[in-house]
Amino acid sequence: MSENGTQTVNTGGIRLSYRSWGEGDGVPVVLLHCLGEDGEDWRGPLISALAGEHPVHALDLRGHGESDWPGSYAMDDFVGDLRGFLDELGIGRAILVGHSFGSFVAYLFAQQHPGRVDRLVLEETGAMRPVRPPQEVPEPPPGTPAFDWEVKVQWTRQRNDPDPRWWERLEAVTAPTLLVGGGDGSHLPQEDLRLMAERMPDARVLTIDGAGHLVHEARPMEFTRAVLDFLKES
Numbered sequence: 001m002s003e004n005g006t007q008t009v010n011t012g013g014i015r016l017s018y019r020s021w022g023e024g025d026g027v028p029v030v031l032l033h034c035l036g037e038d039g040e041d042w043r044g045p046l047i048s049a050l051a052g053e054h055p056v057h058a059l060d061l062r063g064h065g066e067s068d069w070p071g072s073y074a075m076d077d078f079v080g081d082l083r084g085f086l087d088e089l090g091i092g093r094a095i096l097v098g099h100s101f102g103s104f105v106a107y108l109f110a111q112q113h114p115g116r117v118d119r120l121v122l123e124e125t126g127a128m129r130p131v132r133p134p135q136e137v138p139e140p141p142p143g144t145p146a147f148d149w150e151v152k153v154q155w156t157r158q159r160n161d162p163d164p165r166w167w168e169r170l171e172a173v174t175a176p177t178l179l180v181g182g183g184d185g186s187h188l189p190q191e192d193l194r195l196m197a198e199r200m201p202d203a204r205v206l207t208i209d210g211a212g213h214l215v216h217e218a219r220p221m222e223f224t225r226a227v228l229d230f231l232k233e234s
Helices: 045-050 075-088 101-112 149-160 165-172 191-199 220-232
Strands: 007-011 014-021 029-032 056-059 094-099 117-123 177-181 203-207
Touching: 007 075, 014 075, 029 045, 029 075, 029 101, 045 056, 045 220, 056 075, 075 101, 094 101, 101 117, 101 165, 117 220, 165 191, 177 191, 177 220, 191 203
Parallel strands: 029 056, 029 094, 094 117, 117 177, 177 203
Antiparallel strands: 007 014, 014 056
């Protein structure tokens, strides 16, 4: 364990850093952060509430935090990392909670490995359909970014022209799914959440209006309650 309280696993030649809480016997929960953040972004009431009943793990995605920055950031890389992470920890089925970029990783994983996802929470996610007009590939900001800027570059290209299967295979996401939107103040089209939920076999949308894109930070107690209520549903 590092001085920052992180642990590491190695999978597919990549070192992944993560934080863990809780020793309950519930289904393990894996938290997946947004672009530019790391597992520390989740620290707060959600972890406190979950850790009483579930082992909770907050992963630093590749190119972020203390995980390796290998320069290759295809979405399949992130999905493969998550699969390897679960394998290394001996987790057969997990509850996945993803925010923004992390939510894309979560639902692409759920498409490819439906049997390994118990429940799915997608905070401020988006529909992976072509962006028109396309977003410009950004130049790096001045100074040293807190994450590998190449993630942003490669993500922008993939977001502009996504693999059509990522949209078509939403119906392969068989786990019960909660899509949480921030309503007013979010830069993402909130209609996307409804369209995605309609394509999934067991999904619904909850809007925490006025929370914006950072729902779990702006309205932490409401977000935590929404997740807990969802996990308790039969």
